Amino acid sequence: MKHFPIFLAVEGRRIVVSGGGDAALAKLRLLLKTEGRIAVFAASPAPEIVDWAKTGRLSLTTRPLQRGDAICAALFYGANEDATEDARTAAIARATGALVNIVDNLGDSDFITPAIVDRDPVVVAIGTEGAAPVLARAIKADLEGRLSPVLGTLARIGKTFRHKADALPMGAKRRDFWSAFYFKTGPQVVETAGSAGIIPALDALLDHHLAKGDQIGRVDLVGAGPGDPELLTMKARKALDTADVVIYDRLVAPEILELARREATLLDAGKEGFGPSASQTDINAMIVEHAANGAYVVRLKAGDPTVFGRLDEEIEAIEAAGIAWRIIPGITAASAAVAGIGQSLTKRQRNASVRFLTGHDMKGFAEHDWRTLAREGEVAAIYMGKRSARFIQGRLMMHGAGPATPVTVIENASRPDQRVVSTTLSTLSADLDEANLSGPALMLYGLAPRAAMLAASEFQTQDIAL
Incomplete structure (x- = not known):
């Protein structure tokens, strides 16, 4: 994470914008939603900026930014659409201690402005560190459709009610109360009675949750x-x-x-x-x-x-x-492991059942029906079998399993560092010793990786793959 997301307090603080064209307009439409004191410096401001200045929404100085103009600014936007002028004005702003954003210049900016979903006071900020603005806009569009338009109203009213809700103990009881308000009671009340009915509904909801008393988890x-x-x-x-x-x-x-x-x-x-x-x-x-x-x-x-x-x-x-x-x-790990080698645990005319075994239970292993498992075509998923590989190998071969029976061991199945060791029953123990697996591993007896999956595995131990 190269940019740490924070919400900066700007109420009553100066936000300075240098520029008066399209880039400045795009930033100002967002900044005017804040309670900051916005100052614009532009020799030729767009008509919209002039209109905003006339209605008192921002202050406008119709000349380029000069030294001293960014004093006490919390944020500065260089939106001149000219690299030389952006660099000049950014240097002036930095000298005063302001955080600087240069439009379309991530490398020279101190901060970035995220895509925003506004349900004031609920605000969702979406950033991709400049890597994928299209993705940020897509996420914003998705959230706009998901979040109720009345969410902001509920949040503002809920904020005034927090001191009363403190009567509930912290933890699950208090969270249950707020969850019921924001996702059930609140939207229902707004829909049927409007915002005027929210406070009485909150009082009734709080009384209901207080009456529940202490509850077991x-x-x-x-x-x-x-x-x-x-x-x-x-x-x-x-x-x-x-x-x-x-x-x-x-x-x-x-x-x-x-x-x-x-x-x-x-x-x-x-x-x-x-x-x-x-x-x-x-x-x-x-x-x-x-x-x-x-x-x-x-x-x-x-x-x-x-x-x-x-x-x-x-x-x-x-x-x-x-x-x-x-x-x-x-x-379960068996499902992830077998998917990782492109196989299935059962297959028509090969095996109609699969056995799940744990190598950790040595007593259970000793009592297992090894003769049945040793038959051709049988499949087993053996959990925690690394340390008992020699025992497994001996028992199966003792009961007639073919030495060439395929065995695949998958370490860290489904994870980025997954490794696949493809071997046979006769060389299982030696190949595992050579592979020196350190992570959790699952053994698939009777299955070998499909050729395409084996070739694609970046972590395949080539020198022991058979």
Whole structure:
């Protein structure tokens, strides 16, 4: 991020514009929406600028900007449509301490003016750092259609009511009140009774929420998917956007955590196979404690929480505490991994079923029906199988699996640093040692990458691909 977005207070402060042509007009139409004191310097101002000056909307000096003209200016716009004159006037403004914007000259500007969706006092600013103005305009057009025209009215009235709403405790209860006002009660009242009915409606809504008393929180057990933020479900995204507390696993991608509400408390559950980890009992207690204190808790698990996610243990603890819960499934790693190699988990006349195994559960591995899995055409998705690769290899070959059976291991499936190791059962363990994978990996037994996907993989380990 090369430009840090802020909202600058300009009420009563000077904003100076040098120029009187089309570029100046475009900036002034936006600046006149502010409460700043606008001063224009132009030898030949457009008629619109002259008219604005006559009605007192801005001050106009019909000559070029000179030294001293930009004193006390908060912002300066160079809109002369002449590079030499813009550079001259910008130097004058900078000498006074003003922030400078030169129209159509990103490199010499101190700030940029974003595309704006105006629902005063609700303002949405959209910037692309000069890279894609067309994209910014498209986003603006989309938001203009989405945001209610009465949103600004509701925000102005809501601002005067905030001191009364402080009677509600901070957190979920207060957010629920404002959410109900802005997205349900407020628009309905404006539509039926006009703005005059909003304050009585706010009083009634507040009384209703105060009467609810203290409430216990709730828990959503959410699948974060394999790592690509674009594979997150819409329901999961909404949960992250409103959660008070997010308790996440080690394998949840940082890009996913960035989507959580800024005010949310993020807690690392830190479970890690074959290494130091938080106990499941401690994680259960953490979830219950925060929900019992009234928080909306999102328990965020990589992939799909219903697949090797110890979901039942957490649900049992939540139910024992009398707390409401729901499951929001995610895309499991097997689906992302098989998509990454251009294959499907099942195929007519090859396999009508697929097995999901976890290499972390060695006792379960030992009791598995290896003879059936070793048959030709069988497919299995093996989670957390890197460390148990030699055991898997031995068991399958012992029960008759062909040495040339394809095995593909996908590290960091769906992420930018995804790696694909294509091998066979006979060389599986040695090839994984040579590949030295460090990230989470899923093993697809019985599947090889399609040739086109293998060639396209930037991270393919060419020297061990068979």
